[in-house]
Amino acid sequence: xxxxxxxxxxxxxxxxxLLEERIRRDGIIEAGEVLxxxxxxxxxxxxxxxxxxxxxxxxxxxxxxxxxxxxxxxxGIGIACVAALEFGVPVIFxxxxxxxxxxxxxxxxxxxxxxxxxxxxxxxxxKFLHPGDRVLLIDDxxxxxxxxxxxxxxxxxxxxxxxGCGIAIExxxxxxxxxxxxxxxxxxxxxxxxxxEDGLIEFID
Ligand code: G4P
Numbered sequence: 519x520x521x522x523x524x525x526x527x528x529x530x531x532x533x534x535x536l537l538e539e540r541i542r543r544d545g546i547i548e549a550g551e552v553l554x555x556x557x558x559x560x561x562x563x564x565x566x567x568x569x570x571x572x573x574x575x576x577x578x579x580x581x582x583x584x585x586x587x588x589x590x591x592x593x594g595i596g597i598a599c600v601a602a603l604e605f606g607v608p609v610i611f612x613x614x615x616x617x618x619x620x621x622x623x624x625x626x627x628x629x630x631x632x633x634x635x636x637x638x639x640x641x642x643x644x645k646f647l648h649p650g651d652r653v654l655l656i657d658d659x660x661x662x663x664x665x666x667x668x669x670x671x672x673x674x675x676x677x678x679x680x681x682g683c684g685i686a687i688e689x690x691x692x693x694x695x696x697x698x699x700x701x702x703x704x705x706x707x708x709x710x711x712x713x714x715e716d717g718l719i720e721f722i723d
Contacts, residue, residue, distance in 0.1 A: 536570050537686065537709045538721050551689070551714045552633075559686060560593040560658050565600055571708055572601035575654070575684040578706045579605075582681045584654045586610060586647065588673065590629070590640060590665050597686060598656040605654070610647065612640040612669060625675040629668035633661065642672050649677035660685040660707060663694025670703070682706060689714070690722055 546554040558564040584605050589598035590612040602609045615626070617639070624641040631638070647653070655669050666683055673680045682704030688695045690710045698705050713720040 568600035572604040576604040585651045589656045594657040614638045615641045625672045627668045627671040647676035651678035655683045658686045660688040660694045661692045663697045
């Protein structure tokens with residue numbers, strides 16, 4: 519595996535441009551406007567790239583006084599953990615639960631995957647999110663926004679404050695990003711893909 523060679527000292531746009539360059543180099547466009555990035559992002563994991571992404575979110579959310587990072591299993595976990603090292607806060611991952619009737623000790627919501635066509639119940643223990651927490655949501659992809667809307671619902675139930683969303687790859691031609699921004703939510707996507715067809719990939723700067 520060729521690891522990312524990051525440039526020391528360069529800040530700011532680095533996190534974004536590095537991810538875009540890596541997608542151009544190693545991303546594979548599949549049928550149905552699916553971008554395969556499993557060689558570096560969500561199967562084999564280039565954690566040095568993750569570190570640059572974490573640093574970029576840290577820079578973007580500087581001063582936001584984040585106390586917790588919240589993600590959803592599975593692919594968000596690794597990215598969120600490396601980002602959390604930059605913020606110095608714990609990571610919570612929402613668990614996809616097989617049990618439908620859950621009550622009491624957990625916040626629970628449902629997430630409908632438009633890609634896979636299934637509905638999952640996701641849960642977070644009430645022990646780990648409270649009023650007074652300031653929460654950053656992190657995930658690898660933002661497509662239709664179902665996962666983010668589920669996490670937002672969990673933050674709302676907990677009484678914590680939602681600071682924003684840190685997304686690795688936003689598929690800007692799908693409605694998730696617009697939906698969240700219309701709700702007044704701050705969304706910081708490190709790569710925004712505007713087009714994904716005929717072997718061509720275009721980004722929004
Ligand atoms: P949404 O959360 O934005 O609504 O996503 P959507 O339902 O459309 O997609 C369902 C799953 O597919 C999500 O993962 C999402 O991250 C992933 N996904 C969406 N578009 C792409 C794509 O172009 N490429 C890849 N590689 N993944 C995509 P998930 O079901 O939560 O699974 P997990 O991988 O996190 O476990």
